[in-house]
Amino acid sequence: MIFRILNKPELRELFDVLAANRIIGPVQKGTSHDGKPLYVFEPVFDFNELKLDYTSTTRPAKRYFLPSHETLCTFSIHENGWEKSVDFNIHEPHVFFGMHACDINALDKLDKVLLESNFPTPYYAAKRKNMFIIGIECTPQPFCFCRSMGTDSAFHGFDMFLTDLGDRYFVEVQSVAAFNFLKNIKTREPEEKDHARYMELVAEKNRMFTTIVDTTDLAKILDMEFQSDVWKYWGDKCLSCGTCASVCPTCYCYGVEESVDIDLKGAKKKKHLYSCNLIDFAEVAGGHNFRPESHTRLKYRYYHKHRGFMEEFEESLCVGCGRCSEACLAKITVPEVIASVRSGVKPKRRSSRHGK
Amino acid sequence: MENRLPFVDILKGVSGFQRKSDLGSFEYSYKAEITNVYPLTQNEKLYQIQIVDPDMRRRFTFRPGQFVMLEVPGVGEAPFSISSSPVRHGDIELCIRNVGNLTNFLARVERGVQVGITGPFGTSFPLEDMIGQNIFLIAGGLGIAPLRSPVLSVLENRSRYANVDIIYGARQPSELLFTYQYDMWRKFDISLDIIVEKPDTQWNGPVGRTTDVLREKVTKAGSLLSNNTYAIVCGPPVMFKFVCNMLTEAGVPMQKMFVSLERRMHCGRGKCCRCNVGSTYTCLKGPVFDYWSVMNLKEAI
Numbered sequence: 001m002i003f004r005i006l007n008k009p010e011l012r013e014l015f016d017v018l019a020a021n022r023i024i025g026p027v028q029k030g031t032s033h034d035g036k037p038l039y040v041f042e043p044v045f046d047f048n049e050l051k052l053d054y055t056s057t058t059r060p061a062k063r064y065f066l067p068s069h070e071t072l073c074t075f076s077i078h079e080n081g082w083e084k085s086v087d088f089n090i091h092e093p094h095v096f097f098g099m100h101a102c103d104i105n106a107l108d109k110l111d112k113v114l115l116e117s118n119f120p121t122p123y124y125a126a127k128r129k130n131m132f133i134i135g136i137e138c139t140p141q142p143f144c145f146c147r148s149m150g151t152d153s154a155f156h157g158f159d160m161f162l163t164d165l166g167d168r169y170f171v172e173v174q175s176v177a178a179f180n181f182l183k184n185i186k187t188r189e190p191e192e193k194d195h196a197r198y199m200e201l202v203a204e205k206n207r208m209f210t211t212i213v214d215t216t217d218l219a220k221i222l223d224m225e226f227q228s229d230v231w232k233y234w235g236d237k238c239l240s241c242g243t244c245a246s247v248c249p250t251c252y253c254y255g256v257e258e259s260v261d262i263d264l265k266g267a268k269k270k271k272h273l274y275s276c277n278l279i280d281f282a283e284v285a286g287g288h289n290f291r292p293e294s295h296t297r298l299k300y301r302y303y304h305k306h307r308g309f310m311e312e313f314e315e316s317l318c319v320g321c322g323r324c325s326e327a328c329l330a331k332i333t334v335p336e337v338i339a340s341v342r343s344g345v346k347p348k349r350r351s352s353r354h355g356k
Numbered sequence: 357m358e359n360r361l362p363f364v365d366i367l368k369g370v371s372g373f374q375r376k377s378d379l380g381s382f383e384y385s386y387k388a389e390i391t392n393v394y395p396l397t398q399n400e401k402l403y404q405i406q407i408v409d410p411d412m413r414r415r416f417t418f419r420p421g422q423f424v425m426l427e428v429p430g431v432g433e434a435p436f437s438i439s440s441s442p443v444r445h446g447d448i449e450l451c452i453r454n455v456g457n458l459t460n461f462l463a464r465v466e467r468g469v470q471v472g473i474t475g476p477f478g479t480s481f482p483l484e485d486m487i488g489q490n491i492f493l494i495a496g497g498l499g500i501a502p503l504r505s506p507v508l509s510v511l512e513n514r515s516r517y518a519n520v521d522i523i524y525g526a527r528q529p530s531e532l533l534f535t536y537q538y539d540m541w542r543k544f545d546i547s548l549d550i551i552v553e554k555p556d557t558q559w560n561g562p563v564g565r566t567t568d569v570l571r572e573k574v575t576k577a578g579s580l581l582s583n584n585t586y587a588i589v590c591g592p593p594v595m596f597k598f599v600c601n602m603l604t605e606a607g608v609p610m611q612k613m614f615v616s617l618e619r620r621m622h623c624g625r626g627k628c629c630r631c632n633v634g635s636t637y638t639c640l641k642g643p644v645f646d647y648w649s650v651m652n653l654k655e656a657i
Contacts, residue, residue: 020359073383075429081470082429086383093361118640119625122366122379129364177361184359226654253629256622260430267430276629284620285434285456290633290655300632303654308635 002173004187005194006162011169013185015047018095021132024064025097026054044097052098052164055141060249060323061096061103065110065127068246068273072123072256075267082267088126096131100138102321104158105151106249107133112313114252123271132177135161137201140208143322145335147206148213151319165197213335214342215316219307225341226299233346234337235295237330242275244301244324244332250317251275276301302337382625385427385472386412386446392467396533400453400498401463402439407446407473416446419480420505421616421644425624426450427472428465432458435621437502437643438476441509448473451501451533477624479644481506481614483513486586490519492573494566494599496591500524500533502616502643503590511544518584520546521573525566525595528554566591567598574606582607590616600647610648617642617650 006014015023025044028037028051039054041061073086107128114124135158146152154161159178163170170190173179190198225231245251255274260267274281277297282290291297309317318334325333340346367380375381392404405426407413418424418438427433434456440449454463483506491510495503503522510520522541526532529552541548549569551562562569574581585608589596596615603613619631619638631638634654645653 017359021361077429081387084383084385084429084472088366091363093363095361114627117626118376119382119623119627120377120379121625121627122382125379126364126366129366130361132361181359223654252627254622255628255630256433258427258430258432269427269429269433274628274630276632281630282619284618285459286453290619296655300635300655304629304632304635308632311635 002179003190004171004173004182005190006169006171006187008167008169010185012047014181015097017181017184021093021095023095023097025050026057027051050097052136056321056323059247060106061099062249064094065107065124066252066273070123070271072269072271077265077267088123090127090130093130093132096133098136099133099158101135101154102146102151102319103249104133104135104154106319108157109250109317109319110252111157133158137163140205141322142210143326144209144320145211145213145322146320147209148215149316149318149320163198163201165194165201170194170198211335213320213338218338219310221342222303222307225344228341228344230340230344230346231295231299234332235293235298237332238277238294238298239330240277240279240294240297241329242278243327243329245275245277246273247323247327249319249321276304385474386416388471388473390465390467390469390471396451397531400451400533403450403452403462405448405450405471405473413446418442418476420483420509421480421502422476422478423643424448424473424475424477428458428461429472431461434458435624437616439501439504441505441512443512451504453498475624477639479642481588481644483509487516488518490585491517492585492587493520493522494570494587494589495524496566496595497526497531499590503588504534506588507541511541511546514544522546522548523566523569525551528552529556529559566595567602570599570602574602579607582609585612587613589613610651611646613647614644615647615650616644
């Protein structure tokens, strides 16, 4: 990999160079009830709007790759039949300015199932291949457990990655496109002191993680504890609302629905992202539901994330971003669920979250 | 303008011949015509569906046990096991019960309607491995639909197999499917036992469950079952649990018993997760599983 050093003021230059394209990045959208800024990924037109020191976005970058609703194809219906036309719903490249390692890892995981397996998904592929991604180093939050999931740093799946060294950025350059863009602005070779500072910062970051999840043998333990009462405890709390899936950067499950246009001359096939916690997720025609109880659905979610994906790709489908725990209306958190399944002990009382 | 990123056309250079790996194939469906609709019972009909393009029709191949996604634009798309023989290629037959949105619509269509077909998808019954062996083909209810393809395939290659026993159970005589073919199957030297749970006044066959017939047969076969028999079981989960347990006790190895699982798939391509059992995709690793794999799937039965 090629490394460069970029003085801070130069970043604005880089933004301007990239501004020939549509740029998406973290911006502050509002403030939470307890006074914390709420960030989202949105199109950015001004460098000053970009909040590169953001904690975490409430919702993941997923919607630019897997929109919550997407038209898969349209039909024009005529007397003797129909014609199908397919659009992958992206017509220009995008620049993603400031994505954390967990979200990049999430895309890498999605690549495995949506791009690299049988029947690759063109809707995802077209968006993924037309995204220029600039990653940025983050500060671990109390709800983050990416380090436990091995996703606290990204090795691939981006074009360049920035680490803030104070007055300058340490830049990992991964694609030729990134290399060419950097020719437009002033950069220099990193020196020994830059390497030292980088390593100092990484060590500092590692010390900041407060949430640890023990994932040793987790796939096996999930199998062993399939009948555990602990699932019922969490199932009783779960509201089956599907919020966890909608804020999850790696949830890709969906449902397909078709509709006829009002003029009866056309029809649409639409896909909408779904959640395995929703009550009818495993319902079949005729009304039989393979997972009628909420604990069976919640269990299935953990099963898919931490066992099924592991079995298929030797890694978990969770990146430890903690968004689902933060968003859960019933305050169900992944670290607590996994700890309780491991120990077989239901939490006696709700631990106060993140020391609040 | 030099700073504009080039747009990557993911279909550039894609030939479209590798159905499982080409990005352009994902949403491609064969245009097909419902050439005939044959009512089987009050709730089930047999649809003869022909891929319109003669070349495509010839090139369409599948193995018994695989399924297709059938689409009616604007109404929906759903998975159906192919009920016809593989020698018919893209002239397939689907046996469909009217239970959902799409199937209730299909119940009302007449021949001549154009539909979309994608597939075939999924795993199949390994009929090549069964050569020289006895085969039990056991169906309960609508399970005869996925079972008919291997049945017809065995008929067409009768010399390759030793004894072939079909055991077919239904709730009542009026729900029996493919009644017009029973005589033909028997004439091809296949033993066919049909049993119903609730007889009507005209029924003079046996009354009970498939396991009642099976019990007799396995007792007669004795210890030979362990090395000369394969079984294909299709039906509701509760049925194949009892059937497979009985066969296991009789000595048939688990990996020589095959079942077909049913789930509501929205894609058929291992993407939507709707058909997952435990964390296994029924559409990719199934729908045909050997009993050992089913035993290792959580929540399958």
